[in-house]
Structure formats: structure tokens, C-alpha cells
Amino acid sequence: MEVIILPDAAAVGLAAAKVIAKQLRNNPRSVLGLATGSSPIPLYAELVRMHREEGLDFSKATSFNLDEYVGLAPDHPQSYRHFMQVNLFDHVNIPPAHTHVPDGMAEDIPAACAAYEKGIAKAGGIDVQVLGIGANGHIGFNEPSSSLRSRTRFKTLTEKTCRDNARFFDSVNEVPRYCVTMGIGTILESRQCLMIATGGNKADAVAAMVEGPLSAMCPASALQLHTAAKVFVDEAAAAKLTYTSYYRWVHNSRPDWQRD
Ligand code: F6R
Secondary structure, three states: OEEEEEOOOOHHHHHHHHHHHHHHHHOOOEEEEEEOOOOOOOHHHHHHHHHHHHOOOOOOEEEEEEEEEEOOOOOOOOHHHHHHHHOOOOOOOOOHEEEOOOOOOOOOOHHHHHHHHHHHHOOOOOOEEEEEEOOOEEEOOOOOOOOOOOOOOEEEHHHHHHHHHHHHHHOOOOOOEEEEEOOOHHHHHOOOEEEOOOOHHHHHHHHHHOOOOOOOOOOOHHHHHOOOOOEEEEEEOOOOOOOHHHHHHHHOOOOOOHHH
């Protein structure tokens, strides 16, 4: 894992956006794996700016989101489809038909999950997967104890995740208990992973992901198995890492061909 420690969430968003922009410029037909939540908001804001001011082109790109709540319609203000429209899709030129978010309203959820996996494969696999991390170490909605080989499927959220996400709803009772999420196995098949973690409430999870044992109890630790995982963290989220001087040394002394 390449750990990149930056001063704050804005710097993290900027650095992550540069990775996505480089990917799109190298291959306009890139397949992007996208996340929702607070962590990628600065990234999406920067991508929108790059589209408007620098002509960053999404017209040939395809996207697959990590997850969706079961029972929320696409136009529900807290659905992840709605989040993506408001924060990214409505402001860039990605064709609507190229954007995919798991269907939380599907009548046959296992069939919809299998179709989602097929869709990713048909698109050629995910080039860059954006990820956030839950305070309990989840990625996507793969909660602790998820199989490290899991595929897109129905999951039950933990009470902790419901409480963490209650800030977006009127009360914790309105947070759906169920979701559809790409699996850890699905995520690990992406060619590159881009983890974004900011804020002190992520410090324990970040330390467990990077320096803890590989364990289903910290699903994000599965990224230790990925050959191209970049972890962008701000100082607060990096606070409980122990090898920080090495991570900074690696980043600051990287050769020219690894720089933006
Ligand atoms: C959302 C997702 C989740 C979030 C995680 C962190 O699509 O996959 O794993 O990335 O819950 O959420 P925030 O960024 O809101 O702290």
C-alpha cells in the first residue's frame, strides 16, 4: 500500500482527483469505481472543476458505484444514486447510460447483484476504484466479518454504520438496515484502488487497514492484498499510524516518473 499523508481533506481531494484525471486522459474509456459519503466530496468537486475549467472529458467513461441502500428509490434524497447525481454526474458529461449504481429496489436482489457483476466484467473491469473507509473498517458496505472473497450481494448493516450514517437522515430509525454492495473480492479485482480517509474518527480504522493484520474484522485490510492501492489520508486520519516517517520518505523521494 502506498500511504500518502496530506495536510487536510481539501489536499486529499485534489491529489485523488489528479489520479482520476490522469486515468481519464490516458484512457478516455476508463471504467471508474465510485464511492459515496463525505470522504469523496472534495474529490468530486475537483473533478467537476476540472471538467468545467480544463475540459476533463467523461463522455466515454463508464462508472460503477460500490453500494446502495435497499428500499430507497433512485430519487430519494439519501439514496446513493441521488448522491452521485448531485455531487458528480449532473455536472460532468458522463452519459447517464454509462453510470451504474446497484438497484436497491430490485425485486430479485440476488439476480440484480449477479447482473451487476456481469456488467462490470462486460465493461472490461474497473480501472480505478475510489473507496472510503468506515470507522469500523468497512469498505463499500462490507461490514466486519465479510468474506474477503465476497462478490456483489445483499448485506445487513451494522448498528454502528446505521448510527454513523444517521447524520444524513431525520433519525437513526430511518436509516435502511439493508444494502447491496460490491464484495471485497469484486473490489480487489479493480486495477487500482484509491482509498480516501480524512478526519480523526478514521484514525483507528486507517491504522488497522494499513498496519494491522489481514482480517475479515477489518475489511479494508484486504487492500494489503492489492498490488496497486493508494491510501490518501489527512494528518488527522494518519494520527495512529506508526510508520509515518517511512510513508513520508517514500512519497517525498519518489522518482520523477512517479510524480504527477
Ligand atoms: C459509500 C461507501 C462507504 C463509505 C464509508 C465512509 O459508498 O462505500 O464505505 O465510504 O462509510 O463514509 P464517509 O466518507 O461518509 O465517512
